[in-house]
Amino acid sequence: MSKEKEKLNRKKKIKARVYERDGRRCLVCGRIDHLTIDHIVPLSLWKNNSHRNMQVMCGQCNAEKGVKVISYRTDEGALSTINKYLKLKSRDDNNV
Ligand SMILES: [Zn+2]
Numbered sequence: 001m002s003k004e005k006e007k008l009n010r011k012k013k014i015k016a017r018v019y020e021r022d023g024r025r026c027l028v029c030g031r032i033d034h035l036t037i038d039h040i041v042p043l044s045l046w047k048n049n050s051h052r053n054m055q056v057m058c059g060q061c062n063a064e065k066g067v068k069v070i071s072y073r074t075d076e077g078a079l080s081t082i083n084k085y086l087k088l089k090s091r092d093d094n095n096v
Helices: 003-021 059-065 076-095
Strands: 035-039 054-058
Touching: 003 035, 003 054, 035 059, 054 059
Parallel strands: none
Antiparallel strands: 035 054
């Protein structure tokens, strides 16, 4: 298998895992169609493509969330991901 294909496969697996974990419904409104995977800390702020930084949302709720840092998950993985981001951010802010 090519490197490119392996990368694609890994992405697919992560997405499948996130949908499975979050119950295949929008965590905000409960819709089960038009689902997307949202990054709790948007990729534009932090390049974190871990499943811990992902949550299932419908297209509409995702659009409303925009580039804000909001977790609709309350599990340890999501909370520690946000804490990690805030720590990194405050370190960066202090270095400016
Ligand atoms: Zn929704």
